[in-house]
Amino acid sequence: MAILKIVKYGDPILRQKSQPISEINNDVKQLAEDMLETMYFAHGVGLAAPQIGLSLQICVIDVLPEGKNKPYVFINPKIVSGENKVEQEEGCLSFPKIYEKVKRFDKVQVEYTDLKGNINTVSAEGFFAKACQHEIDHLNGKVFIDYLPDWKRKQVEKEIKRRKKSKTW
Ligand SMILES: [Zn+2]
Structure with a gap:
C-alpha cells in the first residue's frame, strides 16, 4: 500500500x-489498491x-x-449511454479549491473491465454518474473546466496562473 502523489x-x-x-496482473491490482488508498x-x-502520473x-x-x-x-471504461443532462458543482483533486458548475448526464451506463478481467456494465445515477463521467474524461485527456464557457475557463486559468x-498551486 502506498499514498501516491x-x-x-x-x-x-x-x-x-x-x-x-x-493484462490484469499483480501490478494492476496493486495500482488499484494504491489509487483507492490515495483517493x-x-x-x-x-x-x-493520469492524476498520479500514469497514462493508463x-x-x-x-x-x-x-x-x-x-x-x-x-479498467478500460467507457460511457455507453447517457440521459438527462443536469448542472451541478464539481471539483477535482488536480484542481485544489476550485469548484465550478458543469453540465453532465444524470444517468449513464458504464462498460468496464474489473480486476478479475470480466467485462461489466454498471448503471450510475446522480452523484455516482457525475463521478463516472468526470473520471473517464481524465482517461481521455479531458478535465472539468473544459465544459465551462470560454470567459469562465479563462478566469479559472488566470487564478491557477496566479x-x-x-x-500555492
Ligand atoms: Zn478530476
Missing part, C-alpha cells in the same frame, strides 16, 4: 489519452491514473460518505 492541472499528462490495459487519503470521490486506462470511484465504502475500479506564481 497527485499531479495538478498544468502537468501535460492530464492532457494525454491514456493507454488501454491489456481516500485525499478525501476524494474519484481518481484516475484505470480509475477508481467511491461516492459513499467517509466510513462507508463502496469502491469501484474501472497561484502558480505565488507557489
Whole structure:
C-alpha cells in the first residue's frame, strides 16, 4: 500500500489519452489498491491514473460518505449511454479549491473491465454518474473546466496562473 502523489492541472499528462490495459496482473491490482488508498487519503470521490502520473486506462470511484465504502475500479471504461443532462458543482483533486458548475448526464451506463478481467456494465445515477463521467474524461485527456464557457475557463486559468506564481498551486 502506498499514498501516491497527485499531479495538478498544468502537468501535460492530464492532457494525454491514456493507454488501454491489456493484462490484469499483480501490478494492476496493486495500482488499484494504491489509487483507492490515495483517493481516500485525499478525501476524494474519484481518481484516475493520469492524476498520479500514469497514462493508463484505470480509475477508481467511491461516492459513499467517509466510513462507508463502496469502491469501484474501472479498467478500460467507457460511457455507453447517457440521459438527462443536469448542472451541478464539481471539483477535482488536480484542481485544489476550485469548484465550478458543469453540465453532465444524470444517468449513464458504464462498460468496464474489473480486476478479475470480466467485462461489466454498471448503471450510475446522480452523484455516482457525475463521478463516472468526470473520471473517464481524465482517461481521455479531458478535465472539468473544459465544459465551462470560454470567459469562465479563462478566469479559472488566470487564478491557477496566479497561484502558480505565488507557489500555492
Ligand atoms: Zn478530476
